[in-house]
Amino acid sequence: MFDNLSVNQRAAVLSVVMLVVGLLIWEAAIPAQKAAAELTEYERLTGGGAPKAGVPPPSQVIAKAWEQLSNPFYDAGPNDKGIGIQIGYSIYRVLTGYIMAALIAIPLGFLIGMSQVAYKAFNPFIQVLRPISPLAWMPLALFIIQDSEASAIFVIFICSIWPMLLNTAFGVANVRQDWVNVARTHELGYLKTAFTVILPAAAPTIVTGMRISIGIAWLVIVAAEMLVGGTGIGYYVWNEWNNLDLTSVIFSILMIGVVGMILDLAFGALQRAVAYVE
Amino acid sequence: MSKPFLSIENLTQIYPDGQGGDLTVFENANFGIEKGEFVVILGHSGCGKSTIMNILAGLAEPTSGVVKMDGFEVSGPSLDRGVVFQNYSLLPWLSSLKNVSFGVAARYKDWSKQKVLEHSKKFLAMVGLEGDVIHRKPSQLSGGMRQRVSIARAFANEPKLLLLDEPFGALDALTRGTIQDELLKIWGGTEQTVFMITHDIDEAILLADRILLMTNGPYAQVAESVEITIPRPRSRTEIVEHPNYYAIRNHLVQFLGQRSKELAGKREGETPKAPATIRIDKTGSEEDPVPSAPLRAVNT
Numbered sequence: 001m002f003d004n005l006s007v008n009q010r011a012a013v014l015s016v017v018m019l020v021v022g023l024l025i026w027e028a029a030i031p032a033q034k035a036a037a038e039l040t041e042y043e044r045l046t047g048g049g050a051p052k053a054g055v056p057p058p059s060q061v062i063a064k065a066w067e068q069l070s071n072p073f074y075d076a077g078p079n080d081k082g083i084g085i086q087i088g089y090s091i092y093r094v095l096t097g098y099i100m101a102a103l104i105a106i107p108l109g110f111l112i113g114m115s116q117v118a119y120k121a122f123n124p125f126i127q128v129l130r131p132i133s134p135l136a137w138m139p140l141a142l143f144i145i146q147d148s149e150a151s152a153i154f155v156i157f158i159c160s161i162w163p164m165l166l167n168t169a170f171g172v173a174n175v176r177q178d179w180v181n182v183a184r185t186h187e188l189g190y191l192k193t194a195f196t197v198i199l200p201a202a203a204p205t206i207v208t209g210m211r212i213s214i215g216i217a218w219l220v221i222v223a224a225e226m227l228v229g230g231t232g233i234g235y236y237v238w239n240e241w242n243n244l245d246l247t248s249v250i251f252s253i254l255m256i257g258v259v260g261m262i263l264d265l266a267f268g269a270l271q272r273a274v275a276y277v278e
Numbered sequence: 279m280s281k282p283f284l285s286i287e288n289l290t291q292i293y294p295d296g297q298g299g300d301l302t303v304f305e306n307a308n309f310g311i312e313k314g315e316f317v318v319i320l321g322h323s324g325c326g327k328s329t330i331m332n333i334l335a336g337l338a339e340p341t342s343g344v345v346k347m348d349g350f351e352v353s354g355p356s357l358d359r360g361v362v363f364q365n366y367s368l369l370p371w372l373s374s375l376k377n378v379s380f381g382v383a384a385r386y387k388d389w390s391k392q393k394v395l396e397h398s399k400k401f402l403a404m405v406g407l408e409g410d411v412i413h414r415k416p417s418q419l420s421g422g423m424r425q426r427v428s429i430a431r432a433f434a435n436e437p438k439l440l441l442l443d444e445p446f447g448a449l450d451a452l453t454r455g456t457i458q459d460e461l462l463k464i465w466g467g468t469e470q471t472v473f474m475i476t477h478d479i480d481e482a483i484l485l486a487d488r489i490l491l492m493t494n495g496p497y498a499q500v501a502e503s504v505e506i507t508i509p510r511p512r513s514r515t516e517i518v519e520h521p522n523y524y525a526i527r528n529h530l531v532q533f534l535g536q537r538s539k540e541l542a543g544k545r546e547g548e549t550p551k552a553p554a555t556i557r558i559d560k561t562g563s564e565e566d567p568v569p570s571a572p573l574r575a576v577n578t
């Protein structure tokens with residue numbers, strides 16, 4: 001029966017099996033935690049032997065997920081908002097910072113890629129600024145901007161600008177000279193060449209940069225919100241940890257993964273849309 | 279003598295040789311091309327043919343010398359000079375039709391979208407591309423089909439001068455033949471001037487009014503201009519029976535095989551020199567008691 005399935009179907013079956021087995025082991029490991037001496041080494045390594053800190057079994061997490069997801073947008077005061085609202089805040093911050101970064105990085109990357117002088121002039125700044133952890137900007141941002149909300153957005157802006165800037169510059173600088181010559185022999189103007197030849201030619205590289213950026217931005221927002229507090233999925237995780245509600249912590253960790261995956265899938269689709277075969 | 283349609287005057291190209299010195303690819307090249315003429319240039323690899331073509335296209339600047347078309351100096355690329363690049367240079371993200379129509383739209387800015395598409399389809403049909411093929415991307419076409427799209431793109435713009443850089447270099451003999459016929463058919467219906475690079479002697483004889491022969495570089499020269507005295511329309515199978523065919527072919531083979539090397543590196547001094555005109559005509563040569571100089575060149 002297994003032989004008749006396509007590769008994708010077989011992989012799906014295997015994924016489900018791994019999920020079920022994993023959950024069963026997890027579930028089974030929870031009540032056994034008191035008998036630590038009787039644990040196998042495998043269970044100790046996988047956390048089965050952790051001292052009692054209230055790690056919930058998956059059944060509890062699933063129940064929590066059901067409860068939260070059936071009413072994701074309730075708002076019962078500053079410390080009690082639905083998961084949908086918290087994720088919404090995070091996505092709003094990520095997209096605001098990200099779009100601002102894209103609006104600057106892509107045109108600037110274009111100019112840098114078109115001109116060797118600009119490339120060399122900008123390069124030292126980029127090389128110094130790029131490796132700075134985005135969170136290192138946080139104190140400075142809080143001091144200058146004086147607003148925690150805007151500071152979080154600034155941190156997203158600063159972390160997502162580099163991959164887009166570098167990839168755009170690289171993509172534009174490496175457009176095949178043949179294609180540029182085609183534009184030249186057809187007397188296309190500067191802007192026309194940029195939009196009809198260079199942009200589509202560099203688009204796959206640019207979108208790859210955008211995809212890397214959105215991934216980094218989603219990683220960073222969780223940490224940034226833990227620092228600035230107030231709202232957002234990062235704050236939610238930290239808040240539930242302070243409440244020692246590990247069920248909610250695990251549930252929100254999973255939600256962070258799911259949202260990150262959806263963002264990545266969206267950019268993956270965009271990547272396929274602009275891809276071309278030479 | 280009146281100035282030809284396209285005149286190349288004292289063209290010199292010097293590149294850095296990569297070791298701090300200079301590499302003179304060719305020096306003081308002089309030749310002209312008449313309106314409506316089909317001129318093919320033959321020469322060994324590296325003698326500077328592509329360099330000349332890029333200068334004619336306006337894509338590169340010569341070290342010195344000028345190119346004049348219709349009396350005006352060429353500076354920068356222009357829609358009046360269409361180029362078929364050696365590697366097709368189709369834009370891979372556009373369909374075949376769009377590859378042609380974006381050029382047509384650039385050429386005829388006042389045309390409606392509908393007219394641009396019809397014109398593009400007409401030229402694609404001329405090279406045998408019709409139906410759903412024209413909506414495919416270049417990556418979904420065979421090498422020969424891509425080449426045809428590239429030729430259609432250049433012809434659809436109806437440039438005054440058409441520059442072809444080894445347009446059939448990557449094709450098998452059969453496809454080559456078909457596209458050569460198509461090229462002749464389209465060219466026959468227009469008043470276009472064609473300048474083409476090839477490595478294939480038979481292709482050159484089939485297509486050209488005149489063949490320019492280059493010596494090997496460095497200091498390459500355009501040494502000879504050989505008239506193809508075979509009447510048109512020509513077909514691949516019939517030209518071999520023409521009395522001039524083998525005489526011309528032998529002359530070309532002999533030049534490329536031997537004299538291009540002997541003449542290589544010989545600097546003619548600073549005086550600009552036009553290529554020697556060679557006219558080989560054996561039709562009725564029995565009645566002609568005076569052997570012409572070029573014929574002797576063939577027999578040596």
Ligand SMILES: Nc1ncnc2c1ncn2[C@@H]1O[C@H](COP(=O)(O)OP(=O)(O)OP(=O)(O)O)[C@@H](O)[C@H]1O
Nearest residue numbers: 293294303321322323324325326327328329330495
């Ligand atoms: N940008 C460049 N810099 C330095 N040297 C160059 C450059 N372009 C071409 N050359 C040199 O100029 C000479 C002529 O090159 P070109 O491409 O015109 O040859 P070609 O006759 O077209 O050869 P082929 O038949 O192989 O295409 C070669 O020796 C090449 O090394």
Ligand SMILES: [Mg+2]
Nearest residue numbers: 327328329443
């Ligand atoms: Mg070449």
